[in-house]
Amino acid sequence: MRRVPHSTPAQFRTKILGGVDYNESFALSLNLYYVGKEDNDRIYFNQYSETHHRFEFGYGKTLLVPESQLRFNSKKFESTELLICHGDLITRLTFQREENQGEVEDATGCIININRVDLQFSQGRSLFNQRSEYKIVHLLHLKISSDRVVIESIDGFDDTSIKKPNRSFDRVQAKLKFQNPESEAQFLNHLRQEDNSEGKCVILGRIYEKKFAESFGE
Structure with a gap:
């Protein structure tokens, strides 16, 4: 069985969501669930250089985000503790350019911000x-x-x-x-x-x- 590659933040913004604008809260038409954090690839066991967080938006479809590219209520994700959990549904996202990205539209990196009010808690x-x-x-x-x-x-x-x-x-x-x-x-x-x-x-x-x-x- 062929493994479906995960999406990066930039790929998710451009290919999955159709290139949404930066710095604007975007209402998701798909169901995006938080899966959890991981320090290595769960299939090939390759060690990541930093903690990554996985989200799921359909069968076999995942978004994998380095922790440095995630924000929660505009704060660094590592300081959120238990503000987002496995199975929580994210209804809106805001994409931001990385600090060194400037105005380059095809840059590979971008930051994803999740606000507390845009979460629907799992059971x-x-x-x-x-x-x-x-x-x-x-x-x-x-x-x-x-x-x-x-x-x-x-x-x-x-x-x-x-x-x-x-x-x-x-x-x-x-x-x-x-x-x-x-x-x-x-x-x-x-x-x-x-x-x-x-x-x-x-x-x-x-x-x-x-x-x-x-x-x-x-």
Whole structure:
């Protein structure tokens, strides 16, 4: 299978978006999701000279940006900490010329600025915020799958609506953290011994904040 090459910031601006103007906030008609940061090529394992950040805008279509060419709220990206996470949707971008680029239109480099107001948080990010900011303990809907206890969905509050306070988050790649394999086996046996033909139950759970932050939500 042939690997689809990633786009550079300049290629994304000119070839994918059709050459949008510099220094103007541009509304994206495609879905651009933040994937995460990487220090080497995930296919060929070549080491980058600096940290890169990968975005996805379709099946196999990615934008790879060196950290020095990224800004968040017009500040250096390395200082953003957890302001953007895996799965967050970016709705608008602003392209800026690099300081040494001048007026050369076909220059290879440009800077991409992302503003906080132009982000739509992923489900995982929303749950993390609820835990880190409001110390919410969520309801976890569990089920047995292939002799493992897995999370089917998580109940939280809907921060996008005032009419519907509760929301089911069912697109979160969350896993239960047991102290050891024996603990999981005991819990699995407990579920099977209950009068529960579907092998499902609901428990209270807390998001592992440190792990989420360290992995940028991956």
